[in-house]
Amino acid sequence: MKFHFLVMFVCTTLFVAAQQKPNIVIIISDDHAYQAISAYGSKLTKTPNIDRIAHEGVLFKKAYVTNSICGPSRAVLLTGKYSNKNGFKDNENSSFDGSQNTFIKELRKSGYLTAWIGKWHLETQPQGFDYWQILPGQGQYYNPDFLTMDGGQKKTAGYVTNVIEDVAEDWLNQRDTAKPFCLVIGHKATHRVWLPDTSDMGMFDSINFPLPGNFYDNYAGREAAKVQDMTIANTMIMGYDLKMFSTEKEENGDGNIKRMNPAQRAKFDAYYQPIYQDFKARHLTGNALSEWKYQRYMRDYLSTAASLDRNIGRTLDYLDKHNLTNNTIVIYISDQGFYLGEHGWFDKRWMYEESFRTPLMMRYPGVVQSGMVNSEFVMNVDVAPTLLDAAGVAIPKDMQGESFLPLLTDVNAKGREAMYYHYYENGEHKVSPHFGIKTKQYKLIRFYKRVNSWELYDLKKDPNEMHNIFNQKKYEKIESDLHHQLLQLINKYDDDDARQVLKIKLAMEPQSF
Template sequence: MKSITALALLLSTAALHAEKDGRPNILFLFSDDHALRSISSYGGDLKTVAPTPNIDRIAKEGAIFKNSFCANSICGPSRACILTGKHSHKNGFTHNGGKGLDQSQWTVAKALHKSGYTTAVIGKWHLQTNPVGFDHWEILPGQGNYYNPDFKQMNGKVKRFPGYATDITTDKAIAWLDKRDQSKPFFLMCQHKAPHRTFSPALRHLDAFKGVQIPEPASLFDDYKNRSKTLAKNEMEIDRHFHWSYDAKLRKDERPGVKLPGPDGYGTPEYKRMTPDQRKQWDAHYGPLNQAFLKDFKAGKLSHKDIVRWKYQRYMHNYLATVKAVDEGVGRMLKYLDDNGLTENTIVIYSSDQGFYTGEHGWYDKRWMFEQSMKMPFLIRWPGKVTAGSKPEAMIQNIDYAPTFMEVAGLKAPAEVQGESMLPVLTGAKKQHHESLYYAYYERGVHSVPQHFGVRTATHKLMYFPVTDEWNMFDLEKDPDEMKDVYGNPEYAAVRQELRAEYDRIRKKYDAPDYSSHIPGFKKREK
């Protein structure tokens, strides 16, 4: 009897503390490489063929930002921008690899934890150094795997878990919510590997898009003319670079310039991790598809464009199937909040580290400052604060997340933080946020995407390629697909002058380094 009374007292005390604190919980649902096109609440041509009802629920009950952008379209750097509220050159994580994120610097996780939040990060981390500022963490080593993934534990050990990574990440997030210190508000970062390559669907979703013809983007066969000469040198094309040729026998059937699909759908890294039963189901699905393709290929029935279109359909079926699992995971998290009385005082955010190319410009990766990879999803629900169904036009950037989390928690971000709190936009007090956004891509060599930098306004975009000393400018209203550079067009002389001045201003504002500091052999040029 005494133990029951003590338990009741403990629970009532915890509830009193939580009520006294009053600050909202923050549930940050995050994915990797999620294209806006593949989220149905963003509209577009995939809305009916690949709906995302659970992510859409956040938009319906909250807000969806169509002008949400990253500062550096690559996995690790984008995550560093989110945690630190600073551009890559300031937080020190400019590209994947290297020494990893310097955890001695200020991060929003450490600040929230210090202020009384209980904190956790579960899933993909990709910052190399171990998480700091979290009561609990379980992370995927490196990029992680879809099938039977390994998770690094807080004790330093790595443990393998049977099943599918997206499901397991959600399981672990819910398990932590169950056992967390309920006397404190929580900050939970639930971060998925999907839909990052190898785009390996869960077994239950292998046939999710069977017989579905995915619409092709208008620029699938982009010739890269009328823009920087660096575009044509890329190595991220569905045509020339996207293939599954890991099988020696299959490679014998390839003809020059044509990469064929391999037996396991994408590649051996996931296939080798599978159990015999998983592999059996995988082969039963992909085997007949590959054989049908090879039959037509060997018979000479397929033109070059036919092959590209076939690879595009395979890619999109797999990509969208991994998204489907993420959407299901989001649904499970929302249901947990509902079932446990947490919905009203929990801010729910869905985002991704950057966008992704789903065939636009013939591509399948990210990195470039073009819209599909610079844009990143941002949907937020906050009952009583964010108007349900709202669609703010304001431009926001991932460096803004940290100061926003700080303000909603009643805290002030330090002066070193370069982002600005979005709270006035979220509550409807302001319609505009940034007048322009700065972008910087530092990685060298990967996919042959050159270092480039730029500024984006509501209507135009300016890009600079230091190594080739090229400027590109795009009219986003007249040319939303960014197919023609207008930098040298006399009709845009005034706009060009304004954008050059804004580019210089914003680089000075953020204290951006000179190009010679990160481009070997670069010599400073006169303006």
């Protein structure tokens, strides 16, 4: 009898101890701009469910990424290491080495159930997860295929954002409730080609969005910006991007549309075909055409984001309904920022603010006060150590990120003085590889390969980064100081690629301008 009681006591104690570890839900969107989130003050749209995470937790006003492109961003988040250390530098030549350590593996070793559902985009199969079901590559918006753990591939009827949420809830329903869990929900939205759910088509058609003030940027003094190929005016494709197909044959040949079932296709045609007929009758050219394309882009992009926000609401409602809210950390983050017409652009990649900065918010009941706003520098490389810190798991010494939990719980904690960035890809959109440093007031960038140049910005005087002040005499001292700080960060993160560009070894003499 005593032995039976002892066994029950030990089992109960272990169960309670396990449940004291916080559950974790990480929601990662794709290309979702902070400018399109009302918690950040956006006037373009309302995002009540994403905002709820911020209102019930903390909104990070100065969150950034180490490398603004989707695959590398996910690798950074998983490993807590910069791209040069985790090996996934770009989407063109990299595949993720799943044998390396990740925060997921550390959580699993400490007793967590782990799952990744949705967009993965790391070229290799996930490792370290109890469960995964992922989109192949970028995935599709309608009736998406999923890769499964048994090596199979299956097509699931529906709109991808809804389907990913369905699968996530199914996993939560079937999990072992005696263990804490870490679930990553990877959404495809709002990645190009911004294809909304049929229920959201047209929801912004009555709105005429104001042009960004630098929509007609001429890129004076910025050589890398001059050679890029990511403008709404010249790069955005009428059919592929904006669904303006000149013939039925052209429309039928589009892979996104071919996946639709008859009901979905009928709703698609009923919405987009009248828009195309009206467009054709206008005979637009020049700036009028560019501005028409901008309006269509914004309407499709924000309509696609509407489903994202709605399904994030479903996640939060699920946690409420199943009494999980009070012991679950919820993080919302995009894989990077995105351009909504600033500089005339769409896409990402740059160290300029709209691309470099990302939305990030976290709800952690009992630890993080509701309604907090944090303005310290934090980065996506910090997510892994932060979650291990919250779970009471030792942070591996080779993780380069820093837990931002102290910034939320200790009034004396100090954040970074400066951030380091490195973008490697030298292909799509002709964005030149570059690295650089951002401080509270300045940003220094070194472009290489496609363009070899330096850029310097005074962010207080020039927050839109329109005036490159590099090599101006009155900024000589600032340039020297920033260059020294840049070299320190290159050495801190052991970025040998940057060292080679600057033709330096481990020394930090500022001789390489």
